[in-house]
Amino acid sequence: MANICRYFPFLFLLIAPFKAVQSQESYFRIYDENVGFSSGETKALAQDKAGFIWIGTQRGLVRFDGSNFVPWAANQLNDPVATLGLVVGADDELLIRTRSARSGRLWRRTRDAVEPVLGPEGKPIDNSVALAFDARGNLWIVLGKELWRRDRAMQWQRAGQGMPATEKFRGLRAAGQSMVAVTDEAVWRLRDNTAAELVLRGGVFDRVAGDDDVLWLSKRTGTDVDIWRVDAHGAKQIVSLGRYQYVRDMTQRGSTLWIVTQGLTALEANGHLRNLNVDATILPTGGPILVDREGSVWLGTSVGLIQFPEPDTWNWFSKNNLKRFWQAGDTTWVQGDPRNILRIETATGVVAKEQLDADLCIQPPQHIWAVSESKVYAWRGSTFKDGAFEPVADMPAGTEFVNTCRTDGTGAVWIYTEKDLLRLAPGASRPVPIRTAGAQHVAVLWFDDRDDRPLAWVDGRVCRLHVFPDDHATAEDCVAGDGLRTVQSVQRVDAEHIWLVAVGGLYALDGHNELRLLPGNRSIGGGEISSTAPAQNGQIWLSHGQPVRVQACADCEDGWRITERLSAWHGLPGNSTNYTLETAEGDLWTSGFHGIWRVPKAVRSQALGIPKTVLVRSQVDAELRDPGAPLQLKPGDRRLELEFASLSYRDRNLLRYRSRIGGEGDWSLPMRDPRLQFAALEPGGYRVEMSASLDGEHWSDPPASVEFSVLPPWYRTGWAQTLFGLAALALLVLIYRLRVAALLRVESERTRIALDLHDEIGAGLGSIGMLAGAAARTDAAEQTRIVREIGSVAGLLSNGLRSLVWSLRSGKAGLAELGEQIADHARRLFPDEEPRLSLKLSTPAQEISLPVEVRRHVLLFALEALHNASRHARARSVEVRLQANVGKGFSLGIRDDGIGFDPRRDTPGNGIESMRRRAKAIGARFDIASAAAAGTQIELTWPDISPHA
Incomplete structure (x- = not known):
């Protein structure tokens, strides 16, 4: 989430400055048009039970989830939200009061819109003046000039018994278990149906805050504005805010009362006022103030919204780069850059600047020194207010530049200049140079209470400096580290280890x-470590942009274990810490490029909360869906995007998210992005869970859960699957029946072939057998005749078999080819002059393509007729005629002039029935005419087109 982070140049108000007010600064964020919030002046603020921030603005109602500003019911809320016009009840009922001319309309938030609130008469309320919920969930509301109370059962009752009817209501505010009503003349406390209790009368009361025990009131008397406190001991004026002030809002956060006037002021428990003015770019503030459930303070302005993540963390000199600091007694000493010395009264934050161009050298609590190129100064004083620097020694002539200085346990000051290492002994009037044999550049780094020899930087090495009484020294136990350059800070970790902060990183000297x-x-992040400092519990503070407390450990992969990390959650912006100091009281002070920051112990001890996570956006392809409605994807939907929000605002950089699908199994690795994208999902039901954490250990419980379904395409629906199943079953039945039919056809074909072979060849073979038997019983001449007859029958059989095979071929054949087959067979049956064979066959010009089945039956029909004529007719002539009919088909005629027969008689062996079956099988007409001594005429016409066919 983009936001703008600034630091207040906190100034006194230009109009009637507050009395006894200390200007402090605190880290804050601004939400305005630069981050997508451009709804004009903020009029009201509220936080609902889920954790959303609701903002009433000049342009309507806006919901904020930490990332997105979402206008709410923009088509319904056409009027600006009235000042302090948002309240949230015990049942998460959010009421919105809008203002149009003199009308005060009241609305209730619904899941995705708003609806009018009905009043005591069952009609929409349009005359509301003020409203508030008490701790029990009862709604108190001023309608016109009357005060009403609505309980959680939605029953209305008049309230305010005992209050004068002449007083006009100006506001309502919940205070503990009671309700406080402000009129134009007094302040009253109300409790259910009991009579109103007078709190304070006289003056004009603008705002009220507090609880059952203590009430805070802003009271105007003439042009003076005062803050009053009312408790069991009575009413008492606490502080005057000056003249011509107007208190826009007040709220209590812990023991601090936050007051919104033209700026923001904190009245602390000790009576001190802390003024937090905003700069000219966002004045005037606009008014409403809200303390959210994490303790952040939100302030409405004329152009947007300001958030103080932790206003109890103070900042001084935000535009200065401040270096080291020390605490001595009631004073915090600060070394500035350029060389200036600052003093801060630790308890009050009062700042004093010393007019002294020098470097501080402090050994708390007694030894406070400052060194310049010409003088050495000592602080002579006991408290922040009493004392001054006095010169105590002269620097050697020619001193050009003082790099740094250190103070040892005896009070001696060690000074490292551009050329020399100097030492000023206690009581001496001039520092003396310490000459180190064989060294050019020597700087004392640190004084070790376990070794009389100070740790020093000697020509790029870390050494122990053995100093002799005659002010010369030798470098001992020197060691050089890989990449070690310019040691900045030294800290003993334990009896065996010392840590050194250098430009190359953090080193350990054992x-x-x-x-x-x-x-x-490698893993600490946030840039290079700039310094170390002792923690009150014996651990070590590392400063690397933000302070981190670590515990040294030999068995840790990093060499230390992080035990505390401060961030914006504690009121510290990024890159704010180069040096750290933890006081005996537990407060943490840091300094760096943005001045000095003080984090109170109470702030440090605040535990990180467990954020609540909710779904705030669901989008299918380019279509936004209602996050609260059931989610269903159609078969053509390609992509689904779910965006979640963790309703934590104090330090969103700490937020990490994890997700899982199905509600079971392992969570994903932590991630920063709360969005999930799905594409090409299979049909079915899904459940997605998203959880968030601020510390990586404690996660949202329960997590945000989203259930959705993906509809199957029509061909994967139940009814389609049923139809497909039935179709498949029908297909299988069809295939089975076709297979059976095919097998039956094959079997039928085999049967027909067998019959054809029997008809065509069986008789011939029988004749051959009988002739062969007869040949065995006759003489040679008769045997010769019989053998010739056997050869003739065999030839006929061979010819008939070839014709049969031809008829079964699947290739194309026409009427002419059929005629050739019949003619060939006829010639073999009638080779002699008598009976005389006459052939009248179809010509190619009359070509007709014939199906295999027709060819086969017609050929066998003709062979049967010819065989009958050959064997039985004793004819003198046989005529075979095959010709195409006019229009369609053909006719086959076989005629002989033999002895004839009576067709009506069932004569065995004449084949008439076989010919009739074949004609019927191909849909042909079969005609036969014969009589004794009149010959026989057989006619086959295909297809049969006679009327009786």
């Missing part, structure tokens, strides 16, 4: 004088 770069430099 008791064996071995120096190594700690692995944790």
